[in-house]
Amino acid sequence: MSDNSDCLSVTCQASPNIALIKYWGKRNEELILPDNDSLSITLDLGELHSDTTVSTSSSMTCDTFYFDGIQQTKLSKRMQKVLDEVRRRAKNDQIKFVEIRSHNTFPASSGLASSASAYASLAIALTKLFNLENPQSTAAYLARIGSGSAVRSVYGGFVRWSSEGECLSSCIYPVEHWPELRLIILIFNSSKKPVSSTDAMQRTRETSTLFQARLSTVNDKIEKLIQAIKIKDFNTFAKIVMMDSSQFHAVCMDTYPPVIYLNEQSKHLIDLVHAFNKTDENETMKVAYTFDAGPNPFCFIREEHADEFLSLLKHFYPSNNDNDNVHKQVSNIDGNFSSINLPIMANALERIVLTKIGSGPKII
Structure with a gap:
């Protein structure tokens, strides 16, 4: 985290995950609650990842989003939903707006789980920037309401996303379990x-x-x-x-x-x-x-x-x-x-x- 005057900024890097048992179907579209459990492997950050930087300061007058350096005309409904939830949970209500800059090292929207890495990195960066309580479960929740499978990219190794309870994810085996x-x-x-x-x-x-x-x-x-x-x-x-x-x-x-x-x-x-x-x-x-x-x-x-x-x-x-x-x-x-x-x-x-x-x- 960097601190320059009243400007605060956090950058997070996250990778996509590949589902071994697929998640397909939502019983609740708004909260992205899955119809079934799923199991995945989170990829190494070396080749495929998303970099997301989130900044905030008192001088900002609106939320802005840049993808690959190009400012987007508006925030998607899901991204706005994530920011609304962050504001609801944040203790400092004086900080109102953010600038988001995101970049992928691989193609988006082509079946390579780019939304998972993008929303996982965004969720973790926001959780860190605003010092939200219960950071792991909070980041998982924020990632999930952005893009369902992003909840699995919050962890490394082998990850299970539960369709019950709070519908959050957990690491069942770490990366060291099957290194070969x-x-x-x-x-x-x-x-x-x-x-x-x-x-x-x-x-x-x-x-x-x-x-x-x-x-x-x-x-x-x-x-x-x-x-x-x-x-x-x-x-x-x-x-x-x-x-x-x-x-x-x-x-x-x-x-x-x-x-x-x-x-x-x-x-x-x-x-x-x-x-x-x-x-x-x-x-x-x-x-x-x-x-x-x-x-x-x-x-x-x-x-x-x-x-x-x-x-x-x-x-x-x-x-x-x-x-x-x-x-x-x-x-x-x-x-x-x-x-x-x-x-x-x-x-x-x-x-x-x-x-x-x-x-x-x-x-x-």
Whole structure:
């Protein structure tokens, strides 16, 4: 926190989280109360994160918001709701207005959980700036009413968001629990998705006949997944995560009109992962995928198999981008993979991100 005259400022950095068991559906739109529990991994701050600086002074005459240095014409309803709640809780009613400056290191609104990192960093910065009581639970609440999944980015490691009680989040295992787990994110399309998650969730609740069936399976999957994480059983972890991703997108397809987030590259990657796993003679799962509300897969893999999988990606998604450092690092495809009968998709990838589990947000 910096103090220059009566100007106060706090900057917080937070990363997105990737849902292992998806949150989809709100029983209360205003407070963003989820229909089901969800489980996620918070990413490391190194590659993907949001930086949010919140400042206040007596000379400010209105709230202002800058995204990537460009002043926005008005605050969104959710951001205004967060600020209203902060004012309600703040002890110093002389401080009335704030300036918010936010920047993402990755594309927004493309299924990469940018709203989670953005609102988590905003919530923590506001909580620190105004010295709000019960900072952890307060930051989680503020993050949630901004963007539901942001409640999970308030913590690092493996995080569970409860659909009961106060509907807040908690860390169930810290980053140190499974340090060899890695994430490989394939960005096939960074464009804004055609249907927002908010609109799609509401449409699903109103029209999908599979929605209630999905809800009935979630808690059992979460308990089994937590046990797999506890003993680092990657085979069980991989199967549950991939099946939940498929079920989530099946519910989206069952929505009317259908909500289709996956594209041809997404489907190709799904086939590639299953073919790659079958090449192991011991039937050991090497990699698992999940897709949020977008076409870009998040692949979970143990560190020992990362280079092998990156080699496979280089072969099937060759890039002409000489600056693609990940593609440069890997070797040619191994002969063991010649049995994988899938087409080559040249220049299908915009970017590959190799990252790991993160320890959570920080004030910088």
